Amino acid sequence: MTRWASPTAILLYKTCPRQYFRRYVLRLRAPPGLHLLQGRIVHRVLARLTQTCPERLPPSEAHRWLNTESKKILARAWARTLSDLRALNLPPKRLASAYHDAGRLLQYWIAHTLKTGRPNLPHQVEVP
Numbered sequence: 001m002t003r004w005a006s007p008t009a010i011l012l013y014k015t016c017p018r019q020y021f022r023r024y025v026l027r028l029r030a031p032p033g034l035h036l037l038q039g040r041i042v043h044r045v046l047a048r049l050t051q052t053c054p055e056r057l058p059p060s061e062a063h064r065w066l067n068t069e070s071k072k073i074l075a076r077a078w079a080r081t082l083s084d085l086r087a088l089n090l091p092p093k094r095l096a097s098a099y100h101d102a103g104r105l106l107q108y109w110i111a112h113t114l115k116t117g118r119p120n121l122p123h124q125v126e127v128p
Contacts, residue, residue, distance in 0.1 A: 034098055037084055042102050045073045046109065063114055070106045078102070 005013075005024075013020040022028045032040075049069060057065060078085075078099055085095055 034088055037081055038098050038102050041077045041081055042105050044077050045070060048073045059114055066110045074103060
């Protein structure tokens with residue numbers, strides 16, 4: 001039987017056959033990394049924002065509400081995930097940088113959402 005391998009699997013095998021064996025043969029998963037945890041947090045914040053956004057806000061009020069709420073929700077979501085983040089054994093400055101990056105992602109999303117004229121957000125959203 002011919003076995004298909006993705007480019008990622010081939011590169012992993014070339015880099016470290018033991019990691020390939022653990023990942024693709026034994027199907028062991030590594031703990032989530034910083035970017036995965038950060039992405040999950042941002043998605044949770046966006047899901048919460050879209051579920052709680054008041055109906056029919058004028059753009060100026062929508063911008064203020066989204067900024068304020070996104071900061072509050074991000075702080076709570078980050079605090080809930082802090083034990084997983086600390087388990088990564090990253091320097092505190094790196095974690096602080098990741099927190100600010102998540103905040104910037106949310107600000108970009110808010111600016112794009114308001115620029116496209118969609119301050120009334122959908123109430124159905126996919127949560128990871």
